[in-house]
């Protein structure tokens with residue numbers, strides 16, 4: 001693997017090693033991908049005020065969030081079917097979460113069971129719930145998460161309908177995975193991915209049985225239909241979930257102050273500001289621009305976690321300075337797996353931690369909490 005020094009280089013290496021259809025499914029977003037680009041552009045517009053002559057010799061990245069001390073103030077956002085993008089990703093990321101001491105978001109659609117991932121991550125894992133079309137399936141997932149030992153449940157609320165992604169449509173990408181002649185050629189041109197995928201077996205969602213709308217086979221009850229609308233889930237569902245889940249509950253996909261306030265009133269333990277990395281609503285504003293508004297509405301103490309567009313240690317600092325207590329990154333971790341498997345992952349983690357520590361020194365901060373008080377100056381181009 002060639003060394004990389006930023007996420008763009010890492011992404012480029014992943015692009016070369018992954019079949020095009022697979023890379024596009026990871027890298028892509030909905031619509032014209034405007035929201036995804038907007039996320040990045042807005043980060044670059046967040047300027048932070050450096051401070052001089054502060055003794056920053058002893059710095060720590062440790063951070064307490066949701067009742068747990070983490071070694072770094074960032075983690076991995078929940079992503080479904082990670083082993084499809086690079087075989088062994090779920091397990092490698094869980095190992096890293098255990099080794100370095102950060103949280104792994106485990107998706108409802110994970111390609112390793114939620115129980116295995118919790119154990120592999122040494123308990124450093126949060127379970128992300130997609131409410132399925134059946135209440136029975138949803139309750140089963142919640143019960144399983146509790147039995148496995150999860151203490152944080154993230155309800156993803158920004159997928160009332162699965163948004164189409166044009167790159168996937170053009171490439172004929174579907175879950176469950178189908179291999180036609182076009183895909184076969186694409187895979188054959190990327191032998192490293194193809195051989196390891198053959199060796200590891202066809203990646204599947206392991207927590208739920210799936211079906212697609214186009215399936216003609218009779219469906220078993222309580223199957224999870226990825227394409228089915230989750231449009232019927234509303235605030236009432238959140239209250240019900242609050243009543244049955246005794247641990248930390250986080251609402252993911254909040255993009256405005258009124259929703260954040262309503263969720264806080266409904267008893268959630270944290271708000272997760274995110275626009276799904278631009279994968280759901282192309283006209284969505286940049287998530288980082290909404291973050292200060294949500295912080296202002298909730299006051300200084302309410303726990304906030306953030307994702308969408310974080311690409312460096314400096315971006316993690318920008319996120320904390322914009323009002324979040326914790327940052328998560330999605331695509332960069334799978335780019336790193338694509339670029340170099342576990343070695344790529346270790347390289348990305350080193351890059352993020354070194355970068356964050358250096359930026360903290362520049363800002364006169366000796367711990368992540370002090371970043372909340374770093375002065376943020378937004379400039380408009």
Ligand SMILES: Cc1cc2nc3c(=O)[nH]c(=O)nc-3n(C[C@H](O)[C@H](O)[C@H](O)COP(=O)(O)O)c2cc1C
Nearest residue numbers: 077078079080107156276277307308309329330331
């Ligand atoms: C391949 C992929 C799969 C994803 N799967 C899920 C999922 O199963 N559940 C969920 O809540 N979010 C999912 N997301 C969204 C991420 O949790 C996160 O919001 C987004 O990736 C953050 O943006 P970033 O990729 O720019 O860091 C997925 C994102 C990607 C790229």
